Amino acid sequence: MPLVHFHYPEGSLSAQQKKTLTEKLTHVLIEIEGGTGMDGPKARSISWVMLYEIPKDSWAIGGTFDDTYVAPPGKFLTNVHVPEGALSNARKAMVQKAVFEAVFETFGLEPPKDPDSVFPSIFVMITEWPEGNMGARGKVFGLADIGAYVGGTGNSDIGKRGKAYLMARARHRSAANYPD
Numbered sequence: 001m002p003l004v005h006f007h008y009p010e011g012s013l014s015a016q017q018k019k020t021l022t023e024k025l026t027h028v029l030i031e032i033e034g035g036t037g038m039d040g041p042k043a044r045s046i047s048w049v050m051l052y053e054i055p056k057d058s059w060a061i062g063g064t065f066d067d068t069y070v071a072p073p074g075k076f077l078t079n080v081h082v083p084e085g086a087l088s089n090a091r092k093a094m095v096q097k098a099v100f101e102a103v104f105e106t107f108g109l110e111p112p113k114d115p116d117s118v119f120p121s122i123f124v125m126i127t128e129w130p131e132g133n134m135g136a137r138g139k140v141f142g143l144a145d146i147g148a149y150v151g152g153t154g155n156s157d158i159g160k161r162g163k164a165y166l167m168a169r170a171r172h173r174s175a176a177n178y179p180d
Contacts, residue, residue, distance in 0.1 A: 002029040003081040004049040009056050012074050017106050022049040024102040025078075032094045033086050034150060043150040046136070061121065071118035073107040077125075083143040084128040085165030092126050099124045131169065142166075 004025055013021065026047050030039045062069035078099050087095065103122050104111040112118050134141050141149070143162040 002026075002033055002047050004029065005052060005079040005081070006049060007052045007054055007059075007077040007079075009059055009075060010053045011056075013051075013053075013106075018051055021102060021106045022051070024105065025049050025099065028098040028102065029080065029095065032091050032098060033082055034147075038150060040151065046146070046149070069119050070121040071112075073103060073109055075121040076103055077123045079125045079127055081127045081129060083134065083146060083162075084131045085143055085162060085169065086128070086146075087126065088161065095126060096124050131166065 006021070006025070026044065026049060027039055030043045030047055031037075034043055057065055059065065059075065061075055067074075080095055080099070100115070100122055101111050131142050132140050134146075143166060147162050
């Protein structure tokens with residue numbers, strides 16, 4: 001259930017680029033979070049991408065509003081929100097790479113062969129919301145509920161990860177005598 005907030009400088013994305021980018025982000029994030037083959041109508045119904053156009057005089061990098069510290073294709077800030085425990089560290093790295101590549105593909109550019117050779121002007125922040133802090137249709141939806149809704153059985157990527165994570169979390173909370 002990814003929720004993506006994508007910030008970009010005003011005028012830097014055309015209507016077609018917005019459409020291309022939101023499709024790319026939706027598909028890759030569903031596949032990374034839920035696993036291969038999870039991209040379907042139910043997963044898409046809870047996968048949101050919100051675009052925020054920032055006035056050019058309201059976004060500075062390195063203390064300047066110009067492109068002194070900006071590498072092509074530009075400056076972009078993406079905040080990907082996912083349920084707590086939905087992504088392993090390896091999958092978080094996959095999200096970072098997928099967003100980076102989606103931005104370059106949207107502009108018809110090849111990502112640099114050595115990303116460390118350019119300024120880091122495409123930032124991706126991954127935010128995990130705590131278990132039980134998301135809801136829809138008037139009720140709380142946890143990681144297991146989301147996996148079940150999209151068709152993630154206990155043997156799917158999201159089912160296995162979610163079950164293991166929630167069991168470890170419960171053990172930790174119990175060991176600490178944390179009240180429910």
